[in-house]
Amino acid sequence: MSTTKNNTYDSIEKKQIISTATGKICADLVFKHATYVNVFSGELCTSDIAISGQTIVGMGSYHGLQEIDCTGKILLPGFLDGHIHLESSLVSPTEFAKAVIPHGTTTVVTDPHEIANVMGTSGISYMLEATEGLPLDVNFMLPSCVPATPLDESGAVLYAEDLLPFYKEKRVLGLAEMMDYISILDGENHVIDKITDATAFGKQIDGHAPAISGNDLNGYVAAGIGSDHECDSFESALEKLRLGQYIMIREGTAAQNLEALMPLLQEQYASRCMFCTDDKHPSDLLEKGHMDYIIKKAIALGANPITAIQVATHNCAQYFKLDKKGAIAPGYDADLVLIDSFEHFQIQSVYQKGNLVYDGNEIVPFAKPIISQELTNQAHDTFHVKPLTTDDFMTENPCGIIGLVAKEIVSTNEGLATAIDLTQDILKVAVVERHKMTGHIGIGYLKGYGLQSGAVATSVAHDSHNIIVVGTNECDMAFAVQKIIENKGGIVVVEKESVLAELPLSIAGLMSEAPLSEVNALLEAAKDKAIELGVSKSIDPFMTLSFMSLPVIPTLRLTTKGVFDVTTQKYI
Structure with a gap:
């Protein structure tokens, strides 16, 4: 569309808005007797709120093709x-x-x-x-x-x-x-x-x-x-x-x-x-x-x-x-939320650009955006890792022990270890590079996670989102990582080379195609299995693990190259 045509359309729309605001023509939608938050004056005001198309055009006394009585409610x-x-x-x-x-x-x-x-x-x-x-x-x-x-x-x-x-x-x-x-x-x-x-x-x-x-x-x-x-x-x-x-x-x-x-x-x-x-x-x-x-x-x-x-x-x-956002006033987008009161704050309905998008019971159906096939294919092909075996997670070298802090994402330096020791809650942890098939695997130890059997792995590993896995034995660690690759991303909890719970995240290894309720059910089931295997209830099994690979948060982190001391900026 040419600039001239755009300007013509905008002029027609603007004239419609002005005519509606001045009361010369009927509004598309009017919230009658609306008590609303005036963000400019910091007070509750009461009037009719008139909408033309996507835009709030006035507050005062109006009539509309559709009218909604807001008596006793608050418009935000x-x-x-x-x-x-x-x-x-x-x-x-x-x-x-x-x-x-x-x-x-x-x-x-x-x-x-x-x-x-x-x-x-x-x-x-x-x-x-x-x-x-x-x-x-x-x-x-x-x-x-x-x-x-x-x-x-x-x-x-x-x-x-x-x-x-x-x-x-x-x-x-x-x-x-x-x-x-x-x-x-x-x-x-x-x-x-x-x-x-x-x-x-x-x-x-x-x-x-x-x-x-x-x-x-x-x-x-x-x-x-x-x-x-x-x-x-x-x-x-x-x-x-x-x-x-x-x-x-x-x-x-x-x-x-x-x-x-x-x-x-x-x-x-x-x-x-x-x-x-x-x-x-x-x-x-x-x-x-x-x-x-x-x-x-x-x-x-x-x-x-x-x-x-x-x-x-x-x-x-x-x-x-x-x-055009964030206020109820002439010229602003008609993005509005109707609630019962500040005390209960129950949402009665939601409007986005003048359209009802939630009626108080369910969301109004809408069309899913169209994503190009090329981008869709790329998003579902983000794992480039050679096949892994138990030997890939073996090392006799002393490695740093990352100490977890309950309900925090910071960590402590707990010294060095050469092997898994469940009596001391010392587990092996590894970060597997998964983007460019480099074969890089960083290995360290984790204390405070609590796992007593099996392994836990996820491709949500901030911020580079390689695969991070923690385990009580190298065999289950290798199996868990292979399952992540097979699922094209996600979370898995395994024991004795058997999957106890999993949440596939096939969009870039970060997001699922499934509905939120289904994703939540799978996630909570995986949490339950992780806790059954001994993971401490004071931590989130997956969120906590995901931050252990982010080398900008003190004290120790694990990258694909090994355990890194953030405070000294040196590998251990």
């Missing part, structure tokens, strides 16, 4: 998740949308960092196609650190020139969490070029700097980093907020920071805050919810309900320059 802007990795849900974007829409989420900002580490730019393209046209606005921040560190062996390495073409995409809002703050402070070209490009396009740049402070933080912020979601204390968050960063208050599956950051939800700070989940696993989505869970928890912890709504909607939209 649709909720926004400021930072999430969709892959963490372990299901396709379509299934993710089905899960979160009933919880009032109408917009998310995703970082396809996980699939990009497996597939490179093709992974980004896959997620763009897999989210196109969903009744959930999925916006993107481009992965800034693929791999997370040069120590990783990922499926791809992304440079600034690789990301550049994606900035033309309307749904690309900027550069995702910049984890490599050391390279920024050192002025390394490979990260400075990425920041410069994002700035040139007028895009936002998200941060990831849990330990940075003082002059280093000044340098990090001065580089153009506009936000941070890695704040686990009020003091660290306030230091960043005072320097102008937006604080993403994270309440996800792996990390929950809301309680610690509750002091931010007061008038003098709240306008610089937004909510995010970072990661949401199937059980959390099914049992707790999504953004509605965070809002309800914030209110229960003492937050002003209107403040909580502002943080969950308008603040996030403002930061990401989503100028």
Whole structure:
């Protein structure tokens, strides 16, 4: 369509909006007698809310082709998740949308960092196609650190020139969490070029700097980093907020920071805050919810309900320059959530761009996005590993012992071991490179996992997503890894070379094609089997394991090259 035709269409639509707003013509949809949260004035207002097509056009007294009586209920802007990795849900974007829409989420900002580490730019393209046209606005921040560190062996390495073409995409809002703050402070070209490009396009740049402070933080912020979601204390968050960063208050599956950051939800700070989940696993989505869970928890912890709504909607939209999102006002997208009250917070219905997407009982059916055959084939062919045997996991050399910390993803240095010792809870752990058939296998030992028999393996191994396996014997370890390869990814629990439980994740070894409820059932069954084999109940068998291969978190980690001391930056 030519620019002239586009302008003509926009003019007709604009005239329709103005005529509806002024009452000259009937609205498409009117929420009658609606008590709604005004995010600008911080109050509850009451009026009719008129919708024309996808747009809110006015509040006052209106009549519509369809009218909904909202007496006794509260109308809210649709909720926004400021930072999430969709892959963490372990299901396709379509299934993710089905899960979160009933919880009032109408917009998310995703970082396809996980699939990009497996597939490179093709992974980004896959997620763009897999989210196109969903009744959930999925916006993107481009992965800034693929791999997370040069120590990783990922499926791809992304440079600034690789990301550049994606900035033309309307749904690309900027550069995702910049984890490599050391390279920024050192002025390394490979990260400075990425920041410069994002700035040139007028895009936002998200941060990831849990330990940075003082002059280093000044340098990090001065580089153009506009936000941070890695704040686990009020003091660290306030230091960043005072320097102008937006604080993403994270309440996800792996990390929950809301309680610690509750002091931010007061008038003098709240306008610089937004909510995010970072990661949401199937059980959390099914049992707790999504953004509605965070809002309800914030209110229960003492937050002003209107403040909580502002943080969950308008603040996030403002930061990401989503100028038509996050408010109930003329000219804004008709993304709306109707609830019964702040006390019970039961969602009655959800509208996305003026269309009913959840009626209070079930989601309105929608068409699944079409993904090109080439990208589909690539996403289902990401394992390139030579056949493995028990001997591949044997070593007589002393290897580092990674000590687990209950309910944390940090680890401790527990010395060296030369063999498995179940009496001391010392297990063998290995990371198998699976992208380029290098044959690299890093071997170490793990203490605190608790396994007494068999082996556990997964291809969800942050951030490069090689295969990580822990076992009481090398035979079961080899068998578990081979099963992961056969399934084209996923999670397995084995004993005596027999599969006790498995969850195939055939999309890049990260996501399943199955419905969320089915994926959750398989995941929970696998957890149960792992616990039956002795895994400590104080840890998540798979999530804990998945972080043991990420060499940016202290103290010890395991890469495809062996046990690495993050604090000394040396292999043991």
